[in-house]
Amino acid sequence: MSFKSGEIIIRGNNNSKLKGKKADPEKDLPSLSKEEIMFLLKIIQQHDFKGKDIEILYNTTLKLQQQYIYLTNKK
Numbered sequence: 001m002s003f004k005s006g007e008i009i010i011r012g013n014n015n016s017k018l019k020g021k022k023a024d025p026e027k028d029l030p031s032l033s034k035e036e037i038m039f040l041l042k043i044i045q046q047h048d049f050k051g052k053d054i055e056i057l058y059n060t061t062l063k064l065q066q067q068y069i070y071l072t073n074k075k
């Protein structure tokens with residue numbers, strides 16, 4: 001349950017330089033360290049979830065695992 005934006009429009013006083021350009025989704029965004037990802041995965045492992053939460057839990061856990069694998073292979 002997520003969406004992707006094809007283009008992000010930035011409004012402001014000086015946006016004439018940005019016209020036609022797309023925003024970098026990875027720039028200036030906070031990221032999680034491997035330790036933080038492992039912490040979250042362990043918390044998920046230790047909790048019981050209700051049926052209504054399973055789909056979002058699965059998708060979130062998958063993203064965390066993919067990010068952890070990326071960070072592990074990056075270094």
